[in-house]
Amino acid sequence: MNVHDLATPALIVDVAAFDHNVATMAAARPGDRLRPHVKAFKSTALAHELAVAGHRGFCCATVREMVGMARAGLGHDLLLANETLDVRRLQALTTGAPDARITVAVDSVETVETAARGGVTEVLVDVNVGMPRCGCEPADAGRLAERARSSGLEVRGVMGYEGHLMMAEPAQKAALVEQAMVALLAAHADVGGDVISGGGTGTYAVNRWCTEIQAGSYTLMDTQYGSAPLPFRQALFLLLTVVSVNPTGGWAVADGGLKAFSMDHGPPDVLGAHKVWFCSDEHVTFGPLEGGSLPAVSDRVRVAPAHVDPTIACHERMHVVRDDTVVDTWEVDLRGW
Amino acid sequence: MNVHDLATPALIVDVAAFDHNVATMAAARPGDRLRPHVKAFKSTALAHELAVAGHRGFCCATVREMVGMARAGLGHDLLLANETLDVRRLQALTTGAPDARITVAVDSVETVETAARGGVTEVLVDVNVGMPRCGCEPADAGRLAERARSSGLEVRGVMGYEGHLMMAEPAQKAALVEQAMVALLAAHADVGGDVISGGGTGTYAVNRWCTEIQAGSYTLMDTQYGSAPLPFRQALFLLLTVVSVNPTGGWAVADGGLKAFSMDHGPPDVLGAHKVWFCSDEHVTFGPLEGGSLPAVSDRVRVAPAHVDPTIACHERMHVVRDDTVVDTWEVDLRGW
Numbered sequence: 001m002n003v004h005d006l007a008t009p010a011l012i013v014d015v016a017a018f019d020h021n022v023a024t025m026a027a028a029r030p031g032d033r034l035r036p037h038v039k040a041f042k043s044t045a046l047a048h049e050l051a052v053a054g055h056r057g058f059c060c061a062t063v064r065e066m067v068g069m070a071r072a073g074l075g076h077d078l079l080l081a082n083e084t085l086d087v088r089r090l091q092a093l094t095t096g097a098p099d100a101r102i103t104v105a106v107d108s109v110e111t112v113e114t115a116a117r118g119g120v121t122e123v124l125v126d127v128n129v130g131m132p133r134c135g136c137e138p139a140d141a142g143r144l145a146e147r148a149r150s151s152g153l154e155v156r157g158v159m160g161y162e163g164h165l166m167m168a169e170p171a172q173k174a175a176l177v178e179q180a181m182v183a184l185l186a187a188h189a190d191v192g193g194d195v196i197s198g199g200g201t202g203t204y205a206v207n208r209w210c211t212e213i214q215a216g217s218y219t220l221m222d223t224q225y226g227s228a229p230l231p232f233r234q235a236l237f238l239l240l241t242v243v244s245v246n247p248t249g250g251w252a253v254a255d256g257g258l259k260a261f262s263m264d265h266g267p268p269d270v271l272g273a274h275k276v277w278f279c280s281d282e283h284v285t286f287g288p289l290e291g292g293s294l295p296a297v298s299d300r301v302r303v304a305p306a307h308v309d310p311t312i313a314c315h316e317r318m319h320v321v322r323d324d325t326v327v328d329t330w331e332v333d334l335r336g337w
Numbered sequence: 338m339n340v341h342d343l344a345t346p347a348l349i350v351d352v353a354a355f356d357h358n359v360a361t362m363a364a365a366r367p368g369d370r371l372r373p374h375v376k377a378f379k380s381t382a383l384a385h386e387l388a389v390a391g392h393r394g395f396c397c398a399t400v401r402e403m404v405g406m407a408r409a410g411l412g413h414d415l416l417l418a419n420e421t422l423d424v425r426r427l428q429a430l431t432t433g434a435p436d437a438r439i440t441v442a443v444d445s446v447e448t449v450e451t452a453a454r455g456g457v458t459e460v461l462v463d464v465n466v467g468m469p470r471c472g473c474e475p476a477d478a479g480r481l482a483e484r485a486r487s488s489g490l491e492v493r494g495v496m497g498y499e500g501h502l503m504m505a506e507p508a509q510k511a512a513l514v515e516q517a518m519v520a521l522l523a524a525h526a527d528v529g530g531d532v533i534s535g536g537g538t539g540t541y542a543v544n545r546w547c548t549e550i551q552a553g554s555y556t557l558m559d560t561q562y563g564s565a566p567l568p569f570r571q572a573l574f575l576l577l578t579v580v581s582v583n584p585t586g587g588w589a590v591a592d593g594g595l596k597a598f599s600m601d602h603g604p605p606d607v608l609g610a611h612k613v614w615f616c617s618d619e620h621v622t623f624g625p626l627e628g629g630s631l632p633a634v635s636d637r638v639r640v641a642p643a644h645v646d647p648t649i650a651c652h653e654r655m656h657v658v659r660d661d662t663v664v665d666t667w668e669v670d671l672r673g674w
Contacts (some may be wrong), residue, residue, distance in 0.1 A: 263601040
C-alpha cells in the first residue's frame with residue numbers, strides 16, 4: 001500500500017529515520033547499557049525491533065505495559081520504573097507472567113509493602129535527584145533498602161531520573177547531570193546492588209554514571225527533542241488530509257487535532273512552509289509562511305508532534321513507511337491502564 | 338463496587354451532576370431543538386441517555402462516530418458536522434447502515450463530490466461564521482447548494498459554528514452571536530431547507546436563530562466551561578492515587594498525567610485545596626494551597642479536566658458513580674478514526 005492510500009489521520013513512522021536512531025543509540029549504548037523506555041512508544045512491535053538491536057531489558061511506566069511486554073515474549077528483564085500502590089494489578093502481573101523477570105521501583109514504605117504483597121521479588125530504590133516527582137530523598141535510600149530486604153525483596157540497586165535536565169543548556173548539561181548523579185551514587189553506596197538506572201534521550205550522551213540509560217523518545221523523536229543538539233532524526237509524523245481551504249482568509253484546515261496529538265509541549269509543526277494558527281479537537285488550522293502558498297482541498301500534509309509519548313497514546317497503530325510504501329503496521333498495544 | 342475500589346487512573350462521572358446537566362439543557366432546548374454533539378463524549382452509552390431525554394438527532398465529528406452511533410441504534414438523524422474527503426469511509430457508512438439517516442456537512446465542490454460518491458443523500462452547507470476553520474464564505478453557500486443538488490444531493494439547510502464565541506464576555510456574547518448568525522441566515526436565504534444548525538454549550542442560551550444547537554460538553558463539563566456563567570455542573574473527574582509524597586519539598590505525586598487528560602486548555606484542577614505544579618506523561622505533581630496539607634501515599638484525589646473532549650478520548654471507559662457507588666460503566670466506544 002502507498003502511504004497516500006492511508007485513511008487519515010494516520011500515524012506514520014519513517015523507518016529509515018527510525019533505523020538510524022536505533023543504530024545510533026545502540027552504538028553509543030549497546031546491549032544492556034540501554035534499557036529502552038516503553039512508555040514513549042507503547043508498542044510491543046517496536047520493542048521487538050529494539051530487542052533485535054540488542055537491548056534485552058525494558059522500562060515500563062504502567063503495569064499494563066509490563067503485562068503486555070511479558071505476554072509478547074519480551075519479559076527478559078522488565079522494570080516498572082514508576083511507583084504503584086495497586087496490589088491487585090501487581091499480583092495479576094506476577095502470577096500471569098511467571099517466566100518474566102519483574103523489578104519494581106519503590107520510594108516509600110507503602111510501595112515496598114505493595115511490591116511484596118503483589119508477589120514482586122526484586123526492586124530498585126527510586127531516588128529523587130532534583131525533579132519534583134517520585135523518588136525518596138537520597139539520605140533515606142539505605143533505610144528503604146533495608147526495609148525492602150526485611151520484607152523479603154531483593155534490592156537490585158537504585159534508579160534516579162534527571163528529567164529536569166533533559167533540555168538543559170548543552171554547555172551546562174554535563175555538570176548538572178553530574179550533580180544529580182552524585183546524589184544517586186551516594187544513595188547507591190547505602191543501597192548496594194548492581195544496577196544504577198537513570199537518564200533519558202536528552203542525557204544519554206553525558207550520563208556516564210548510570211549502568212543503564214532509560215531512553216525511549218530517541219526512537220521516534222519529537223520537535224522538542226529535535227530542537228536539542230542530538231544525533232536523532234524525526235521519525236514520527238501524523239499524516240493528515242486538507243479538508244477545507246479559505247483563500248480569502250488565507251488559511252487551510254487539516255483533519256487532525258487535539259485527539260490526534262498532544263499540546264503540552266506546544267502545537268505540532270505542519271511541514272512544508274506552513275505555520276500553525278491554532279488546534280481544535282479534530283482540526284489544525286494553518287497558513288502559509290511568508291512567500292508560501294495554501295495547499296488544495298484533499299492535499300496531504302505531514303505534521304511533526306511536539307511531544308512523542310502522549311501523541312502515540314492517542315493512536316491505535318503506527319504505519320511503518322519506507323519510500324512512501326507502507327511496509328508494516330505496529331499496533332500501539334500498550335495503551336490505557 | 339465502591340469508587341475507592343477502582344484501579345486508577347479512572348475516569349468517573351458524577352451521575353447526579355450529569356442528570357442535572359441533561360435535564361437543564363432538555364428544558365432549555367427540548368427534543369430536536371438540541372442535536373447533541375457526540376465528539377464531546379464519544380460514547381454510545383452516554384448518547385442513549387440523551388436519547389431517553391428526548392434528543393433523537395446527533396452530531397458527529399468523525400465517520401467512525403457515525404458508524405458506531407448507527408450500529409448502536411442511534412441512527413435516527415445523524416449529522417457528520419465536519420468535512421471529509423474519504424469516499425471509502427463514507428461508502429462503508431452508507432452501505433453498512435442502510436436504515437440510518439445520514440447527513441454530511443459540505444463546504445467545497447470536493448466535499449460535495451465526496452458525499453455523492455460516498456452514497457450520501459443529504460447534506461448541509463457548512464458556512465464560515467467567523468472562526469478560522471471549516472465552512473464556505475456565506476456568499477458562496479447558494480452556489481454550493483446548487484452544485485450539491487445538481488449532484489443529486491438533498492440540501493437540508495445550513496450549518497455554522499460560532500466556536501470563537503463560546504467563551505465571549507457574557508455582556509457581549511448575544512450581540513456577537515447575532516452578528517455571526519446574521520451571516521448564517523443570509524446564507525440560508527440562498528440555500529433553503531429546514532435546518533439551521535449551530536451553537537454549542539457556550540452559546541445555547543443566546544443563540545435563538547438556529548433551529549438546533551450542537552452542544553455536547555454541557556453533559557460532563559470541564560473547568561474552562563465551568564469558568565463561564567453556565568447552569569451546568571462539573572460531572573467528569575479523573576480519580577487518581579497518590580503514589581509518592583515528598584514532605585521536605587512539599588509536593589505530592591498522583592498517577593495520572595498527559596496520557597490521561599489533555600493540556601490544550603491548561604492543567605487540570607486537583608480538588609481539595611491543592612495546586613498543580615506540573616504535569617508529566619504519567620504523573621501530576623501538586624502541592625497544598627496555603628494553609629493546606631499534603632495528602633498521604635495511597636490517598637485518592639479527584640482531578641477536574643480543563644477540556645472534556647480530548648480528555649475522554651484518552652480513556653477506554655467512564656465509571657458512573659452515585660454516592661461513591663459505581664452504578665454503571667460507559668464504554669468510550671467511539672474513539673479513534
